[in-house]
Amino acid sequence: MPLRTTLIMAWNYAVLRIGEQIKSLAFIILYLTGFQIIVLGSPPTNSLKIAFGVSLVIFGLAFFLEGIFLGLMxxxxxxxxxxxxxxGIIVIVLFGLFMGLGATFAEPAIASLRFAGSGVVPWSAPLLYRILENEPQMLIVSIGAGVGVAVACGMIRFYYGISIKPFIFTIIPVLLAATVYCSLDKNLVKILGLAWDSGAVTTGAVTVPLVLALGIGVSKAMGKSEGASGGFGVVMLASAFPVLGVLILGIVLNSTTPYPVTETEFFSAAHREKALSLAGTEEALLRLAYTRGTNKGRESYFGDENEYRRSLLTLSEPQQKEKLIGSMTLNEWLINKASPVERDIAPADYIRNGRSGKSGLSGMKNIFKSESKIAFFAVLPLTLLLLIVLLLFLRVRPKYFDEVVLGIIFALIGMTLLTSGIRTGLAPLGDEVGRSLPRVFKSIAREEGRVLIEPFDEKQVITVFSIDGDQDRFFYLKDGRGNPVHVPFIEANYDKEKGRYEHIVKKPPLFGPELTLLGIALVLLFAFGLGYGSTLAEPSLTALGSTVEELTVGAVRKKGVIQSVSVGVGAGLVVGVIWLMYDLPTLWMILPPYLLVLALTYWSDEDFSGIAWDCGGVTTGSVTVPLVLAMGLSIGGELHIADGFGILAMASVYPIITVLLYGLSVKSHQRRSIMKISGEV
Amino acid sequence: MDKNQLREFESSRITCVIHSKLSGLVTEKLFSSGVESIFIESARCARQRILPRIFSFPGKKIEINDSPAEVLSVSVPKENRQSILNLIIKSAELKTPGRGSVYAQDIKEVSTNELQNLTAPEGEDVTILKDLSFINAILSKKGDGEKLAALSLKLGAGVPVLTIGMGTSIRDRLGLIRITIPPEKELIGLVVASHDAPILERLLIDEGHIDRPGGGFIYRTPVYGGVLDPMIRIGRQVKAASMEQIIAALDDLKKGTSWRKRFEGEAYRLESNLSSTPVFSEISFICPGDSSDPILKAVTEEGASGVTISYLRCLTGETKDTVSPARVRGVLCVPQVMESGMTEIITDTALKLDIPITVQKIPAFGVFSHKRYIKP
Structure with missing residues (x-):
């Protein structure tokens, strides 16, 4: 073929694929920037870096999806x-077990869980802290074992052509019963969010298409009477079994874990032995007091006032600072963790510029390096396992072997670009909006930073009078652009002796000092849009949607599946945010939707049951998780909730409801075509 | 496998298109009558759905409604053709519009399996429509099937059946750049009265842009007879009988569809090759899902311009079968002069590699590809 024709063909192909991804990402990008500019009133910082990141996401998605369709699937x-x-079946089951375990080790879902639990404190949730911080390997093994058993069960289902419904009606009630049991224990109740979230995040961007394709293959080879439903259900099982795995791990570890206590009690000398069983060493315990505790904890740790003061003063020494507050800067610690009294004692390290953070494209090399390593481990071991099994054990060579190799290379490139793009573009954008979001519903001004003005001349402070004779004092300060800004003068912040003034930069609440319905509605609207938009761009969902359309020969449309799942994730996030804002019990957030899902499954077709439950598993993937966690943690942090667990579980269960409802509506339309049947359908 | 085991014989291929929920009913009856194997392919049927306009504005909204269907295909001895048709029509109540369709095509078959005489229950023969044609359109672009389905519904030609296939051969010759051409093809099957078939085919060619490069491929094969699903519209019925039921009743009374012949005045516009003189043959081969590649390679090397493959399941009456039910059906259209040569290539490759194979052949006419009518 002439080179010119080849180039034209390749160009048209690339334009088509990239265009599809621009369409799928357009909503979430426009939504996030629009929300930030119009509602929050602050343009995104580092626009160039974000734009670069977003373009990486577009290219990454295009490459990754093509890689999935050409190679992995x-x-x-x-x-x-x-x-x-x-x-035989035994080899298939063993292969399933091995693949499930391998998938969990390969895909770094656990990183998301640790990120969600980065604020967990060992006094109020000792068991949760222990699992996340002290026993992460056991957590990975229990999740991996869950996924392994799930894939093995899925293979048994396809091999013998068993319906998905008995699996659903067995495992889900068991999980709900275990959840009820755990909710009765002070320690176990805290791990419920983690358990249900681990089910949601385990099924990653590489695992889902591979497991789905594997299931379809086994189903094609064995399925006698299965129609479109063949091949579905493994993702659902891979989401359910890890929940059980984590709950069992929690129950086992609970007997040797101390119960929750108050922060003061936890750091007291009397409780030291139990505290050390969680923290490990004295040094780690002290760091916990500084990084996750409040002044009460630190006071309780030292017991003696003088020692406590001495320790605060050592924060100026770089070595000691590293020991006490780790990688956090002193300024961050003073703003976020220190009490006003501590701020007075601790040495000042103020930022002169209101905004910190690097801009431009620096650090991209490191991001690419670390992300390509992650992509390498996520894609290669699993595909190599499949290739070895296919070429050496089954002695079959794929018809288009070059396409498969190209697909694997595309998947590697795509995943690197996608995750790097998310880290540099999408996640910072989501994070920025997420961090500003509490202003929408919060009733008090938020402290954003401190500026030290030195030397400060009190004579330049201007006094204004109201008609009642009340006085207010203010002065002018140049902002970053050199424009004078009106700043109220607070006597307490002025140090006469040293002649310096400490100005606390605050952002006022967006809708006045009262908690407004409009504010809450806006947060919920944001949550819905974020869930909806990020799910539209989720690569595993695109793979699932295409598979559904192909297997049903178009009777169920990819667009319909993606739209109903996206609406479900949006609705799930709304419920999740309400849960965070009003601190509702975890059990009551999990039990009702799952009971509703069970009822809907009972009424649904076999075909749709498998598809819908699988949709629940695929929703929380590489695009959704970072954005959802950024939002959940920022709202949770503002409301002093230690972890962002549970919100992902909500993003998993509500899509099942919407897809089942979509299925029932499709079924009712399709029924009309055979309405005159006496009763078989 | 020995070459002597392969036999060529005449048989009747019965194809039943039915809602996926009803296929179990039909397969059960077929197995009870002695059928050894049934090939099943997933499909969807498109129908018009009539909806009232929003806020009761005047007029009606018409949208395309898809229902999941399965295409069941069995080979039976010619003498059992009518009795098996009777069995399927009665068991699935196909005389009721909206339940599905069934038709028989007389074919030549090459296979190792000899067809056994079947034991379908005796009874009065059901009236079937004769003088029918099956229009098979293979469209290169996914999504083009929608337009064609909408057109055939608009013309009242019948309920189109859409399936998915994969194109091979031409794509394979391109090297790695083939990834830029999607292998998926959309297949539309439509059974219509023979007298209207050429004109309908012409309209489908125009509407589906089959006359453009890379548009696709279309042809017709003869149908002995069958019962068609006239229910092209679903929605609220306001009369005691729908128009479809009235048409079906008239077809029964007139024992055919010639009374509804149309397009009479337009026949002169037809190109000679769309007429009903068969100069081509449709050859389809069915083999296990994992062994189609060498056969495809062999037919391509022999000069077949393109093969469209579909994925089927093969159900057998056995409750416990160790053989995988996955099957591949490859369909190609070749000039009649090449028919025997191509059949030999397929069977020889299968024999050499010990692949169980069934080859079915039927005359094809009106074979059309982009810009020209294919001349043998």
Whole structure:
């Protein structure tokens, strides 16, 4: 073929694929920037870096999806097709177990969980802290075992053509019963969010298409009477079993974990032995007091006032600072953790510029390096396992082997670009909006930073009078652009002796000092849009949607599935945010939707049950998780809730409801075409 | 496998398109009558759905409604053709509009399996429509099927059946740049009265842009007879009988569809090759899902311009079967002069590699690809 024709073909192909991704990302980008500019009234910082990150996400999605469709899915399907023909059920089950375990180790879902639990404190949630901080390996193994058992069960289901419904009606009630049991224990109740979230995040961008394709292959090879539903259900099982795994881990560890106490009690000398069992060393305990505790905890730790003061003063020494507050800057610690009294004692380290943070494209090299390593581990071990099984054990060569290799390379490039883009573009954008979001519903001004004005001349302070004779004092300060800004003068912040004034930069609440319905409505609207928009761009959902459309020969549309899942995730986030804002019990957030889902599943077709439950598993992927967690943590942090767990579980269950409802509506339309049947349908 | 085991014989291919929820009913009856294997392909049927306009504005809104269907296909001895049709029509109540359709095509088959005489229950023969044609359109671009389905519904031609296939051969010759061409094809099957078939085919060519490069491929094969699903519209019925029921009753009374012949005055516009003289053959081969590649390679090397493959499931009466039910059906259209040569290539490759194979052949006419009518 002439080079010119080849280039034209390649160009048209690339334009089409990239165009599709621009369309899928357009909503979330416009929504986030629009929300920030119009509602929050502050333009995004580092626009160039964000734009670069977003373009990386677009290219990453295009490459990754093409890689999935060219390489990973045909490979998975081929293995699934040949395994039952050349081996027995025992080998298939073992392969499923191995693959599930491998998928969990390969995809860094656990990183998201640790990120969500970065604010967990060992006094109020000792068991949760222990699992996340002290026993992460056990957490990974229990999640991995859950995924492994799930894939193995899925293979058994396809091999024997068992309906998905008995699995759903067995495992979900067991999980709900375990949840009720755990909610009765002071320690176990705290891990419920983690358990349900771990179910949601385990099924990553590489695992979902591979497991889905594998299931379709086995189902094609074995399924006698299965119609469109063949191949679905493993993702659902891979979301459910890890929940059980984590709950069992919690129950086992609970007997040797201390119960929750108050912060003062936790750091007291009397409780030291139990505290050390969680923190490990004295040094780690002290760091906990500084990084996660409040002044009460630190006072209780030292017991003696003088020692406590001495320790605060050592924060000026870089080595000691590193020991006490880790990688946090002193300024961050003073703003976020220190009490007003501590701020007076601790040495000042104020920022002269209101805004901190690096701009431009610096650090991109490091991001690419670390993300390519993650992509490498996520893509290669699993695909190599499949390739080895296919080529060496099953002795089958894929028809288009070059396409498969190209697909794997595309998936690697795509995943690196996608995750780097999310880190540099999408996540900072979401994070920026998320951090400003509490202003919408919060009733008090938020402290954003401190500026030290030195030397300060009190004579320049201007006094204004009201008609009642009340006095207010203010002075003018140059902002970053050199324009004078009116700043109220607060006597307490002025140090006469040293001649300096400490100005606390505050952002006023957006809707006045009272908690307004409009503010809450805006937060909920934001949550809905964030969930909806990020899910539209989720690559595993695109893969699932295409598979559904293909298997149903278009009777169920990809667009319909993606839209209903996205609406479900949006609705789930709304409920999740309400849960965070009003601190509702976890049990009551999980139990009702799952009971509703069980009822809907009972009424639904076999086809849609498998599809809908799988949709619940795929929603929380590489695009959604960072954005959702950024929002959840910022709202949670503002409301003094230690962790952002549970919100992802909500983003998992509500799509099941919406897809089942979509299925029931499709079914009612389709029924009309055979309405005159006496009763078989 | 020995070459002597392969036999060529005449048979009747019965195809039943039915809502996926009803397929179990039909397969059960077929197995009870002695059918050994049934090939099943997932499909969807498109129908018009009539909706009232929002706020009761005058007029009606018409949208396309898809329902999941399955295409069941069995080979039976010619003498059992009518009795199996009777069995399917009665068991699935296909005389009621909206339940599905069934039709029989007389074919030549090459296979190792000899067809056994079947034991369908005796009874009065159901009136079937004769003088029908099956229009098969293979469209290169996914999504083009929608337009064609909408057109055939608009013309009242029948309920189109859409399936998905994969194109091979031409794409394979391009090297890695083939990834820029999606292999998926959309297949539209439509059974219509023979007298209207050429004109309908012409309209489908125009509407589906099959006359453009890369547009696709269309042809017709003869149908012995069958029962068609006239329910092209769903929605609220305001009369005691729908128009579809009245048409079906008249078809029964007139014992055919010639009374509703149309497009008479337009026949002169037809190109000679769209007429009903068969100069081509449709060859389809069915083999296990994992062994189609060497056969595809062999037919391509022999000169077949393109093969469209579909994925089927093969159900057998056995409750416990160790053989995988996954099957691939490859369909190609070749000039009749090449028919025997191509059949030999397919069977020889299968024999060499010990692949169980079934080859079915049927005359094809009105074979059309982009810009020209294919001349043998």
């Amino acid at each position: 045909p490979l998975g399907e081929k293995v699934g097709l040949y395994l039952p023909q050349r081996t």
